[in-house]
Amino acid sequence: MLFNSTDFAIFLPVVFILYWFVTHKNLTIQNLLLVVASYVFYGLWDWRFLSLILFSTLIDFFVGISLSKEEDKNKRKLLLWTSILVNLGFLGFFKYYNFFVDNFITAFSLFGTTFNAASLNIILPVGISFYTFQTLSYTIDVYRKNLTPTKDFISFAAFVSFFPQLVAGPIERATNLLPQFYKKRHFDYEKAIDGSRQILWGLFKKIVIADNCAIYANDIFNNYETYSGSTLLLGAFFFTFQIYGDFSGYSDIAIGTSRLFGFTLKKNFAFPYFSRNIAEFWRRWHISLSTWFRDYVYIPLGGSRGGAWSKVRNTFVIFLVSGFWHGANWTFIVWGFINACYFLPLLLLKRNRKHTDVIAENRVFPNIKEILQIATTFFLTVITWVFFRAKNIKEAIFYLEGIFSESLFTIPTIITAILLLKIGIIIIFVIIEWLQRNKEHALEFSVSSKHRIWRWCLFFMVIYAIIVFGAKPQEFIYFQF
Numbered sequence: 394m395l396f397n398s399t400d401f402a403i404f405l406p407v408v409f410i411l412y413w414f415v416t417h418k419n420l421t422i423q424n425l426l427l428v429v430a431s432y433v434f435y436g437l438w439d440w441r442f443l444s445l446i447l448f449s450t451l452i453d454f455f456v457g458i459s460l461s462k463e464e465d466k467n468k469r470k471l472l473l474w475t476s477i478l479v480n481l482g483f484l485g486f487f488k489y490y491n492f493f494v495d496n497f498i499t500a501f502s503l504f505g506t507t508f509n510a511a512s513l514n515i516i517l518p519v520g521i522s523f524y525t526f527q528t529l530s531y532t533i534d535v536y537r538k539n540l541t542p543t544k545d546f547i548s549f550a551a552f553v554s555f556f557p558q559l560v561a562g563p564i565e566r567a568t569n570l571l572p573q574f575y576k577k578r579h580f581d582y583e584k585a586i587d588g589s590r591q592i593l594w595g596l597f598k599k600i601v602i603a604d605n606c607a608i609y610a611n612d613i614f615n616n617y618e619t620y621s622g623s624t625l626l627l628g629a630f631f632f633t634f635q636i637y638g639d640f641s642g643y644s645d646i647a648i649g650t651s652r653l654f655g656f657t658l659k660k661n662f663a664f665p666y667f668s669r670n671i672a673e674f675w676r677r678w679h680i681s682l683s684t685w686f687r688d689y690v691y692i693p694l695g696g697s698r699g700g701a702w703s704k705v706r707n708t709f710v711i712f713l714v715s716g717f718w719h720g721a722n723w724t725f726i727v728w729g730f731i732n733a734c735y736f737l738p739l740l741l742l743k744r745n746r747k748h749t750d751v752i753a754e755n756r757v758f759p760n761i762k763e764i765l766q767i768a769t770t771f772f773l774t775v776i777t778w779v780f781f782r783a784k785n786i787k788e789a790i791f792y793l794e795g796i797f798s799e800s801l802f803t804i805p806t807i808i809t810a811i812l813l814l815k816i817g818i819i820i821i822f823v824i825i826e827w828l829q830r831n832k833e834h835a836l837e838f839s840v841s842s843k844h845r846i847w848r849w850c851l852f853f854m855v856i857y858a859i860i861v862f863g864a865k866p867q868e869f870i871y872f873q874f
Contacts, residue, residue, distance in 0.1 A: 394437045395868065396646045397599055404434065405650065412654060413580055420577050424551045427654070431556035435519070438560075442518040445483055450553045452479050453528045457535045457542035457549075469536060476532040484525045487518055489721045520560030522718060526685055528553055531567035533689055540568050548574035557650040561643045561871040563661040563681035570658070578655030588652030590836040590852075595645030597855045600863045602638030602822055605815050606631040607867065609807065614782055617792050622801030625792060629775050632782045634819055637666065639870045640679070645834055664830045666774070666823075667752050669766035671735040672745035674774060682718070686711050697740060704740055709733045719781070724789060728780040735773055751831045818858065825851075 394400050408430045416423040436443050456476045463469050531552075534540040543549050552571045558564075613620055613628025620628070644661035651658045665677035675683055687696075691711045695703050709730070716729020739745040752767070753759040759767065776793070783789035829835040836855070838848050 394434050396643065396650075397596060397863075397867075400437070404430075405653075409653060420575075421547055423578070424547045424574055427551045427556070428547060428554060431551070431554035431559060434556040435554065435559055438519050442521075445518055445521065446524060446554055449480055449483070449525065449528050450550050452476060453532050453553075454543075454546055454549050456532055458544065460532075460535050461542045473532060473536045477529065480525045480529050484521055487521060523562050523564055524553060524559060526564050526682075527567075530564070530685065530689065531571070534567055540571075543571060543575075545575070555651075555656075557647040557654075557656075558644075558658060561640070561647070561869055562679075563644055563647065563658050564685055565658060565681070570656070573656050581655065584652050584655075587837060588649040590838075591645050591649030591652070591834045593649075593852070593855055593859075594834050594836045595642040595647075595649060596859055597822075598638040598642030598645065599869070601818065601858045603635045603642060603870075604639075604867045605862055606635035606638065606819070609812070609815075610635050610782070613807075614792070617788070617795060620795070621803050621806055622796045622798045623803050624805040624807055625796045626775075626801065627805045627807070629779050629782075629792075629796065633666075633771075633775050633778050636778065636781070636870055637662075638822075643869045643871065648834075660833060664826055666771055667767055667827065667830055668770050669748045669752060669763065670739055670744070670770055671732065671773065672739045673748040674770055675732070675736065676749070682715070686715055690714060697745075701741060705737060708737050708740060712736065723786055724780045724783055727786055727789070728777050731777050731780065735777075754831065757828075815862075818862075 394404060408426070411426055412423060416426045432443055432446075435446065453476055456472050459472050460469055463472065531540070531549075535542045548571065551574050552565075552567065555565075555570070610628055610632040613624060614632070617625055617628070641662035648658045648661070659681060661679060661681050663677040663680065665674050668674035668677055691707055694707045694710060696707060697704055712729040712733035713726055714729070716725040716727070716732075719725045719728075736745065739747075752763055779792050779796075780786070780789045783792060826835050829837065836852070
């Protein structure tokens, strides 16, 4: 079920009414409703994959209970690895089986050996990368004794399958989300209103920004051989805003929807395209995944402690693994490698934690230095997104060669009035986000009556844009990951 679909527009109010007006007196029944609603939400894609979520839920629930009763270090490690191998085993089979088989065959063919191993027609379960990491965080935290394992199966099942963030995050930690299922929730009008605004902004990002950028990005990337360098650069810019609007839009809808039900999810995007260097960008982009890899991979490897070699090794490991997490394609690995190359000098020079504040705080405009920093970081990011979007490495290289050709300094061949209008909307979108960069989301406002008319004008403009520029609902990009 898509957030930007008629089905969800019916589903959400039905669940909301049942949740607050029918099941609100009994916490267990209320949590059970969320489990059922979440399974319906996910099952509408493909009901067969509900068994994967249920099996993963059962494994980690009983592993958690067993860890609480076991003091022997070796047995505890065995339980932990049982959870890790089962969860990553499912993820590896469904997501990476064909990748490894195809590359195995290719590698041996270089030495004159031919294999006839057939690839399988495997359907990737929607959101498997997200809920796998979410359940793993629970088991690892219980193993580390950072979290008391739950004996409430319904609450745990609701935590694993919570429908707002089930298929594309944020990847919630059990330490943050699970305890919220133990406590009786009370409807908070202000929280619900702000959640509704965040949903509205998420829909604007997805429908108006991402889906409209996708029209041009798809055309240019699919026909890159025929376009000039300036047009190819424009296509890369369109994809840059497409993936941001698409993914951060999903996170906004997920967080806003959770607030309607009395839950607080962690922020997943913090206006990343206003970053002053790549290190800041990665603190602001897909925060739940970046911090997951930091806490469960990077720090256990030694983090930034130790000598230069350890720092280099750990940096490349974390970015390459992050790239591979995104998909079974060498383009994602190269994407991670390039980002590691961007990040490493900052780490070695101890400048990776330089920008932790809000840019141009208490100022409307950035200074010249900040503008250059933002522009440089944004351009470097645009280059890496070419690898992320391309079908293969060869296509990405040819695409970049096309950009940096003499035709870069020509007028793009696809310029039309409607294209200029949509570019204008993107500029307005960026301005709104800039003005609200110190907030949780762009439509967050205080309850004071000041500028109320202007706020309502903005809300109606956003709704109008969604209606006018909305077309057939498109899937979110990160569903494929």
